[in-house]
Amino acid sequence: xxxxxxxxxxxxxxxxxxxxxxxxxxxxxxxxxxxxxxxxxxxxxxxxxxxxxxxxxxxxxxxxxxxxxxxxxxxxxxxxxxxxxxxxxxxxxxxxxxxxxxxxxxxxxxxxxxxxxxxxxxxxxxxxxxxxxxxxxxxxxxxxxxxxxxxxxxxxxxxxxxxxxxxxxxxxxxxxxxxxxxxxxxxxxxxxxxxxxxxxxxxxxxxxxxxxxxxxxxxxxxxxxxxxxxxxxxxxxxxxxxxxxxxxxxxxxxxxxxxxxxxxxxxxxxxxxxxxxxxxxxxxxxxxxxxxxxxxxxxxxxxxxxxxxxxxxxxxxxxxxxxxxxxxxxxxxxxxxxxxxxxxxxxxxxxxxxxxxxxxxxxxxxxxxxxxxxxxxxxxxxxxxxxxxxxxxxxxxxxxxx
Numbered sequence: 001x002x003x004x005x006x007x008x009x010x011x012x013x014x015x016x017x018x019x020x021x022x023x024x025x026x027x028x029x030x031x032x033x034x035x036x037x038x039x040x041x042x043x044x045x046x047x048x049x050x051x052x053x054x055x056x057x058x059x060x061x062x063x064x065x066x067x068x069x070x071x072x073x074x075x076x077x078x079x080x081x082x083x084x085x086x087x088x089x090x091x092x093x094x095x096x097x098x099x100x101x102x103x104x105x106x107x108x109x110x111x112x113x114x115x116x117x118x119x120x121x122x123x124x125x126x127x128x129x130x131x132x133x134x135x136x137x138x139x140x141x142x143x144x145x146x147x148x149x150x151x152x153x154x155x156x157x158x159x160x161x162x163x164x165x166x167x168x169x170x171x172x173x174x175x176x177x178x179x180x181x182x183x184x185x186x187x188x189x190x191x192x193x194x195x196x197x198x199x200x201x202x203x204x205x206x207x208x209x210x211x212x213x214x215x216x217x218x219x220x221x222x223x224x225x226x227x228x229x230x231x232x233x234x235x236x237x238x239x240x241x242x243x244x245x246x247x248x249x250x251x252x253x254x255x256x257x258x259x260x261x262x263x264x265x266x267x268x269x270x271x272x273x274x275x276x277x278x279x280x281x282x283x284x285x286x287x288x289x290x291x292x293x294x295x296x297x298x299x300x301x302x303x304x305x306x307x308x309x310x311x312x313x314x315x316x317x318x319x320x321x322x323x324x325x326x327x328x329x330x331x332x333x334x335x336x337x338x339x340x341x342x343x344x345x346x347x348x349x350x351x352x353x354x355x356x357x358x359x360x361x362x363x364x365x366x367x368x369x370x371x372x373x374x375x376x377x378x379x380x381x382x383x384x385x386x387x388x389x390x391x392x393x394x395x396x397x398x399x400x401x402x
Contacts, residue, residue: 039148042156046147046163047140053167053384054139054176060388061173064396075177077128080401081108082178088113089120089127097262097270106258106271111212111250112180131178139175139182143167145189146358150365152196153326161380162365166358168383170309171351173391174402184214185356188332191220192359195328200228200243211251215272216353219335221248223328230327277345284344285310302348302398305390309351310341319363329359352402 065072078086084105094104112134120130146166151159166185167175175182191206207224211217228244231237259267272278289307292299317333340353354360368376394402 040144042151043144043147043159045156046151046160047143049160049164050140050143050167053164053387054172056384057173057388057391058176061392061395064392068396070396075395076173077132077178081180082128082131084108085113085116085131085178085180086127089117089131093261095261097264097267098274101274101276104271104274106261106268107275107277109180109211109213109215109217109254111209112183115183128178132176135178135182136176138186142175142182142186142189145186145193148193149189149196149329149359150362152193153362154366154369158362158365158369161368161376162358162361164380165361165364165368165383168380168387169355169361170305170387170390171355171394171402172387173395174352174355177402179352179402180213181352181355184210184217185358187213187217188220188356189358191224192328192332195224195227196326198231200231200237200239201246202243204228204243204246204249207247208250211248212254213250214356215251216336216339216356217251218248219332219339221251222335223332226331227328272345275345277343279339279342280344282342284347285341288347300398302394305393306348306351309354313337313354313357313360314341316360316363320360323363323366325359325362329362333357333359348398348400349402 062072065075076082085108088105088108088110093106093110098104112131115134116127116131119134120127123130143163143166147159147163149159150162166172175185187206187210191203191210194200194203194206203224207217207220210220224247225244228240228247231240255268258271259265261267262270264270288303292303292307314337317337320330320333336354336357340350343350368379371379
């Protein structure tokens with residue numbers, strides 16, 4: 001006998017609406033929407049914990065800035081790189097290469113300032129306000145993606161802890177600044193999640209967008225393209241091939257556009273030279289480390305912290321290899337490390353450049369997840385308070401850009 005739908009008039013007394021399947025409770029709600037709501041509820045604890053971590057950091061920063069007589073708003077909304085992006089949104093890009101170091105705005109990728117300009121055109125408030133709100137909004141999108149990756153690989157507890165640790169990164173204050181790290185990490189996290197699910201078109205599209213956001217988008221493109229191409233060994237799949245071809249497209253388009261704008265094929269790389277950004281195999285990194293720890297009698301605390309973050313990232317990558325993380329995570333983290341540690345460019349922002357490398361935190365999340373509740377809470381509290389102090393020092397004591 002086939003099952004018959006229960007009408008409102010013949011429904012048994014004990015069959016309450018709350019016991020019916022979601023599809024029958026809300027027949028007018030599209031299935032993708034119901035799935036998204038369920039996923040958001042599942043990620044709710046991670047997002048709430050992330051908000052608590054960042055609000056703690058903001059409270060420490062606000063109190064510290066008040067004691068120093070410094071305004072927080074300008075610091076987080078329009079200083080340093082945020083000012084460069086606002087300048088691009090206001091006036092566009094340079095048309096000539098020039099010869100002056102550290103002045104050509106073609107070094108900054110376009111997606112974030114384009115979004116700021118577009119949204120500010122039909123919303124109240126300044127472009128600085130829009131840029132900051134965008135960064136905060138995308139930080140939650142990124143946190144959700146970070147949780148999704150951790151949850152899929154190791155379960156909900158690890159996903160929550162991974163999100164908390166990402167929010168407690170030593171320089172995590174930039175997640176709520178007019179910077180691109182939150183937007184970029186959102187693309188990275190959800191693209192890697194799409195790869196893990198075998199959703200190649202989503203993975204490639206998000207990787208392409210990341211390539212329009214930051215130079216290190218090439219690391220995500222490498223992870224998506226290589227994994228997609230290797231999957232073809234099991235049989236040809238058009239979507240996997242399309243994802244592999246899509247992934248580097250954003251980065252290639254911007255680099256090509258800069259070359260066309262400057263009238264030389266290596267235009268983008270010439271711009272990066274004017275910002276001292278060239279891959280030198282790590283010689284400059286080793287030179288600075290040697291000077292800091294062996295020759296400088298009074299090394300700058302912030303630079304010491306940046307060095308420790310880079311060293312910790314290298315050690316954690318070794319643990320990621322030992323744990324045999326999925327290939328796309330290893331490729332992304334590995335290429336990101338090669339770019340950051342192997343660059344001859346400026347030294348002080350390199351901890352920030354590693355912020356999107358959340359897969360490097362998985363060994364820590366797994367370790368803390370295996371601890372007793374009290375010890376795990378102590379670890380998390382130490383990470384959150386340490387991040388709040390480091391971020392405050394970075395913005396209020398360190399005299400240069402984060």
